Amino acid sequence: MKAKLSLLVVVLLTFLGGYTIGSASVEPYQVVINGNPSKLKVGHDKDSLIVPLALPVTSDQEDWNISLLRDDKAHKLDVKMTSVKRKLRGDTDCYYCAATGNCTQDYPAGSGVNYAGACEYICSGTGKCVHCGGTGKL
Ligand SMILES: [Zn+2]
Ligand SMILES: [Zn+2]
16 A cells, blocks of 8 residues: 555656646746846747836837847746937936835835735836836936
């Protein structure tokens, strides 16, 4: 009886292991935004990944450069997003985050999660201030 039980456990483990490998397409992707690991959860639509990115808009017209690098093997999504205008700005302290570079919408600030422990979407789960990109400077 005891031997039978441990065999069942082994079979179950094999099944679970196989299942994880077989369902690679629904494995969560690690999203990295401008080099910062994010807690964002990526949506799936057939073979497309849906990435909910937050873009702060502070003036009449905003131009963003966004490039995405999808690595299916590593289950990684590398996102580079920069405000075109931001590059032209000066070197003043960021007043949104008091120059800390941390996202003030997070709890605690800069953690990438909200008070409920879920991904905080203003900073796309990176914990970095979206206005200065975590640099503390505008
Ligand atoms: Zn945040
Ligand atoms: Zn800031």
